[in-house]
Amino acid sequence: MLDRRTFFKHAGQSLAAMPAVWPSSGNAAPQKPLIWDVHFHLTNWPGETPEDRMKEIVKVLDRMGVDRVMLSLGYPLLENPSPEQLRAENDQVLRGIRCAPDRAYGFVYLNPNYVQASLDELNRCVHDGPMVGVKLWVARRCNAPELDPIVERAAAMKAPILQHTWLKVGGNGPGESTPYDLLELARRHPGVPLICGHTGGDWELGIRVIRSEKNVYSELAGSNPTSGYVEMAVRELGPERIIYGSDAFGRSIASQLGKVMGAEIPESARRLILAENLKRLLTPILRGKGYQA
Amino acid sequence: MVDVNVNLSRWPFRRLVGDEPADLVAGLRRREVTQAWTGTFDGIFHKDISSANARLAEDCHRHGPGLLIPFGSINPKLPDWQEDLRRCHEAHKMPGIRLHPNYHGYDLKDRAFADVLHLSAARRLVVQLVVSMEDERTQPPLTRVAAVDLAPLPDLLQSSPGARVVILNADHVHNFQLSEKLLSAGDVYFDISMVEGVGGVSHLAQKISVQRVLFGSNYPLYYFESAMLKVRESAFTEAGRQAVLEENARRLLAA
Numbered sequence: 322m323l324d325r326r327t328f329f330k331h332a333g334q335s336l337a338a339m340p341a342v343w344p345s346s347g348n349a350a351p352q353k354p355l356i357w358d359v360h361f362h363l364t365n366w367p368g369e370t371p372e373d374r375m376k377e378i379v380k381v382l383d384r385m386g387v388d389r390v391m392l393s394l395g396y397p398l399l400e401n402p403s404p405e406q407l408r409a410e411n412d413q414v415l416r417g418i419r420c421a422p423d424r425a426y427g428f429v430y431l432n433p434n435y436v437q438a439s440l441d442e443l444n445r446c447v448h449d450g451p452m453v454g455v456k457l458w459v460a461r462r463c464n465a466p467e468l469d470p471i472v473e474r475a476a477a478m479k480a481p482i483l484q485h486t487w488l489k490v491g492g493n494g495p496g497e498s499t500p501y502d503l504l505e506l507a508r509r510h511p512g513v514p515l516i517c518g519h520t521g522g523d524w525e526l527g528i529r530v531i532r533s534e535k536n537v538y539s540e541l542a543g544s545n546p547t548s549g550y551v552e553m554a555v556r557e558l559g560p561e562r563i564i565y566g567s568d569a570f571g572r573s574i575a576s577q578l579g580k581v582m583g584a585e586i587p588e589s590a591r592r593l594i595l596a597e598n599l600k601r602l603l604t605p606i607l608r609g610k611g612y613q614a
Numbered sequence: 615m616v617d618v619n620v621n622l623s624r625w626p627f628r629r630l631v632g633d634e635p636a637d638l639v640a641g642l643r644r645r646e647v648t649q650a651w652t653g654t655f656d657g658i659f660h661k662d663i664s665s666a667n668a669r670l671a672e673d674c675h676r677h678g679p680g681l682l683i684p685f686g687s688i689n690p691k692l693p694d695w696q697e698d699l700r701r702c703h704e705a706h707k708m709p710g711i712r713l714h715p716n717y718h719g720y721d722l723k724d725r726a727f728a729d730v731l732h733l734s735a736a737r738r739l740v741v742q743l744v745v746s747m748e749d750e751r752t753q754p755p756l757t758r759v760a761a762v763d764l765a766p767l768p769d770l771l772q773s774s775p776g777a778r779v780v781i782l783n784a785d786h787v788h789n790f791q792l793s794e795k796l797l798s799a800g801d802v803y804f805d806i807s808m809v810e811g812v813g814g815v816s817h818l819a820q821k822i823s824v825q826r827v828l829f830g831s832n833y834p835l836y837y838f839e840s841a842m843l844k845v846r847e848s849a850f851t852e853a854g855r856q857a858v859l860e861e862n863a864r865r866l867l868a869a
Binding site: 365366381384385487488489490491522523525544545546547548549552569570571572573574575576577578579580582583584585 | 628629630631632748749750751752753754755758808809810811812813814833834835836837838839840841842843844845846847849
């Protein structure tokens, strides 16, 4: 079992004094939980090339005990990339994951304003390439019908979809989805796993919005580490529908991981959230590609 | 370990694990915190701030003697706030006070703020200045409160000799320049509770000075572990880690 007390004890120690992984007690198995991060970007990391940035990423992953990240979006951040820009962004991610295949999988960045180009990218990067999921951001709200062929194609490839969502009290951006939009999409595609990025940010609302649709997963990244978030998600959705993510570089891995490590939830739920749920979602496509799941 | 950013009482919009004094103390002890600079949520929202401060002092003494160090709230827009300041110092023996300008309806250009700084400096009270409590994008619609604009503070500090200020709940990512300016203007420290970005805390320490960075969790409003893990994420030397986790805060309070 993961020993959270031990985790806390070592969390503040210097790098030199810290064990590389969570320590085991006696003959027990190592206590560090498996940690997979579904929401991770190349953007803003130091380094001129994707390979340079990946080296920096791996150093921090090692320090934080994160085993694997789902990498999406290149640099610079483009909210409404053209087909050519999409391709360039995805090429950066392909280079990143190729130089650290044991630490990162790729999620292909698509833009529903360019449906055919997005389908072509899906084929190139997922069907014919090494990527294993889809990332949708703020180009177009996800309740739009243009999303349907993308979702259908991704589902056929067994690639889960991570969709950015927010519920800003001052109003969302024009192409920025809400959890309500994702709910509409989910109802048109029952059974297709959709990951509700940020759970709308305003998680006390977002959790309620997605509660009824079992194929929608709550993702924890990119908001302040407000107490009660993970506990409410576990209570209302069940631990099987929650997935850890950080939204690094913009967010600290630490601030986001702290939500899960600090939550008053059973250790079995913590393990599901930190990696096992995502691993379960990805297992079909990983096996299909011959990766060790 | 010294946590300079802890609150007692109830956050009005959500029950929190640790919002009972005994639970808060147990949570801090479990995490090996040996001193917690503790304010009260009541000081943000109540008009009768005198009783809020009295309860804070009593709860700290009763539930966490030696662990919970009370920092009373001062609202300089309330009548006779100077008496609140006097009580915090003389009656409750508090080493400092906490300010929430945005929740109390003034900005740092307000004369009242300069008065608080002067009087606090005269009494050798540490002033904790809270920039924000929540992400502005997710605040309840009826209590939307913008973050405090710190831009006027450097000039004010230069005209308030002896003032010691701790900035709480600030994210420096977009304004390291102001943080550097603040540092050169006076005796200013920053907590890490809302510092974001990968390695954000070590970046802050490099930009200003590791001697001016304090461990603050914003517990129990935030998960304590988020702040704790930021220390891990930052590649501090052992000396730097000790400075942030404990020594800087103890030195500030002893001064």
